[in-house]
Amino acid sequence: MAYLSDKSDTEYTGTESYVADKVNRQDITWFPLNKAMCLRKDFGEGQGNSVKQYLVDVQKKTKELQEQLDMIMKECDI
Numbered sequence: 001m002a003y004l005s006d007k008s009d010t011e012y013t014g015t016e017s018y019v020a021d022k023v024n025r026q027d028i029t030w031f032p033l034n035k036a037m038c039l040r041k042d043f044g045e046g047q048g049n050s051v052k053q054y055l056v057d058v059q060k061k062t063k064e065l066q067e068q069l070d071m072i073m074k075e076c077d078i
Contacts, residue, residue, distance in 0.1 A: 022030040
């Protein structure tokens with residue numbers, strides 16, 4: 001919003017005009033309150049990509065990378 005207040009309204013993009021109008025009307029519906037896609041209950045449904053599954057996958061990949069790093073360090077005698 002500070003960015004918009006420093007910019008001339010004749011130079012706004014479409015999105016900036018939309019937000020500026022909402023701010024001028026004291027309408028906060030443009031702001032995504034509690035609407036992060038990754039926190040939605042149905043995020044990833046049908047694709048097997050729930051947040052919990054995503055975290056499990058990240059942990060698995062992290063463990064694999066750690067094992068690879070350990071092997072490299074052993075080979076390099078570090």
